[in-house]
Amino acid sequence: MALSSPRRTPLSDQVIAQLRAQITSGEWPVGSRIPTEAALVEQLGVARNTVREAVRALAHNGLLDIRQGSGTYVLATSELAGVMHRRFSDADPAQVAELRATLETAAAGLAAERRSERDLVVLDAALARRENAWQSGDAESFVQADAAFHQAVVAAAHxxxxxxxxxxxxxxxxxxxxxxxxPELIAERYVGHDTILEAIRAGDGRRASVEAGRAIGACADA
Structure with missing residues (x-):
């Protein structure tokens, strides 16, 4: 999605809407760094203060994270996601694990029953990216790739x-x-997800749920 120059006032609202569209559309994925303030000024054709105001507004709403000396990063894809992050940022990890298990095991079971051939293509690609991210040794890349795989499983539940x-x-x-x-990828902590995909591909909802739950449990025990 190409950024276009806003044509109507108020400019700040126009810029906020365009930056939000870049985020919600996935053009700027969660975890990615958005263009610099100078680059946005050039692309949008507005004053630096207008861009700065828009970025601060989206940061206030929880979509962006302004990191001094590093840049501005996408934190969430919607205002509600930003609220969720702030609300549960200090939640008990054990309770978050239980929530993940509840949602992901249910999703895996449904995905096995409802997945399309297109879903399987997406899941194959997501699993391959997860494997490649692990091999790269970059912990954050692996986290993003692992999260993307689970997101694809949930999407396949329809x-x-x-x-x-x-x-x-x-x-x-x-x-x-x-x-x-x-902070570092350690071989002993690796948990494969191929069995989850195999069960989904086979249309075995019960096994898909079990494998999804086992993966979360293995991660917690590693």
């Missing part, structure tokens, strides 16, 4: 409400994954 809830909890679950993974 339950819009479940997908919306899981998406809004995205940064909460990613933070839990970061705690599970740690």
């Amino acid at each position: 339950n819009d409400v479940l997908l919306a809830v899981y998406s809004d909890l995205g940064e909460v679950t990613r933070e839990h994954l970061r705690q599970d993974v740690g």
Whole structure:
């Protein structure tokens, strides 16, 4: 999605809407750094103060994270996701694990029953990216890739409400994954997800749920 120059006032609202669209559309994925203030000024054709005001507004709403000396990063895909992150940022990790287990085991079971061939293509690609991220040795890349795989499983369940809830909890679950993974990738802590995909591909809902739950338990015990 190309950024276009806003044409109507108030400019700040126009810029906020355009930046939000970049985030919600996935053009700027969660965890990615958005263009610099100078780059946005050039792309949007507005004053620096207008861009700064828009970025601060989206940061206040929980969509962006302004990190001094590093840049501005996408924190959530919606205002509700930002609220969820702030609300549960200090939640008990054990309770977050229980929530993940509840949602992800249910989603895996439904995905096995409802997945399309297109879903399987997406899941295959997501699992491959997860494997590649592990091999890269970059912990944050692995967290993002692992979260993307689970998101794809939830999407394959074809339950819009479940997908919306899981998406809004995205940064909460990613933070839990970061705690599970740690700052460095260690071979002994690796938990494969191929059995989850195999069960979904086979249409075995019970086994898919069991494997999804086992993966979360293995991560917690690693």
